[in-house]
Amino acid sequence: MKNFTVEVGPEQPNGGRIRRSVLSPEGLCRIPHKNVHTLYDVLQHSSKKYGDRKAFGYRSTEKMVEEEKEVTKFINGVETKEKKVWKYFQLSSYKYLSYNEVARQAHEIGAGFSYLGLKEKAKVEIFSPTNMHWLLTAHSLFTQNMTIVTAYETLGEDGLLHSMNETEVEAIFTTAELLPTVAKVADKCPSLKLIVYSGDAKDEALQKVRSGKV
Template identity: 50%
Template sequence: MEKQFSISVGPEIKGETPTRRSLISPNKLIDSPSEDVKTLYDVMQFSVKNHGAGKSAMGYRKIEKIIEEEKEVTKIVGGEEIKEKKVWKYFQMSPYIYLSYTEIDEEIRNIGSGLMKLGLQPNSKITVYSTTRYS
């Protein structure tokens, strides 16, 4: 027998998949794993504490190689066929590199310390602008 982690809730609507909720909270949506969790920082601390410091939390991949390929494409503009060359880029990616909860926690603390050194206070707002780069 298959173990169930969720149950159907609400009315059945013809042609739609039923709404499901976790067995942990079938009567209401949970928006926080604990009443003490109020911020993103709290989420990370909760995760480090409950999922094991050495356990993999997230991963990323590096671009190892960019392959460019030029192709001729046909477009219809104003009812006329137009041929133009287009460069397509394909990315050869590395295997996943995983960071543990502890490593991510350390990065978060470093970023927070840097923001405090710049003079940010609780409830300060920041905007991050960044270009996309291939490296």
């Protein structure tokens, strides 16, 4: 049986000897691999090592089904019935991007951010569910030595605006579904210059964004 740890140093007063990974018995690991020193290196190393093997798996939304249901609630001790719309997603089978494809797309998206005027060390907020687009955006920013700022999609307007102003973001990446929330606060963030989104946005949200300063 292969050992994953080794004993190092003297016996401890209240226990045995310290156990460390066989990969780094002399001290704690500072890097995950000899060729990986930055977040940018993570994807580049993976691309070189795994090439055309599957990296990201995703499913597209083919159809959204809405179903109205009656829900019972108790408000101040009084039983109340109200109708609520439940949404269900019909998804495609899994599709995949290889490590090489992810690396190529990350560089292309990163070049797009640079072309649109963002400079090295610019802060970009990612206000999106954690999915393939989230990861591609993050890795694209690493290619340009830019900093990502993350915000939970459940934050709401006040929380989102606070995170944007606190970190002085110059750009934000979001989804078509969350764009209306961004549109409501964009003008209140003086540092914001650019809004990028994925998906098909509604005209109302786009008009709100375009009528502002961004």
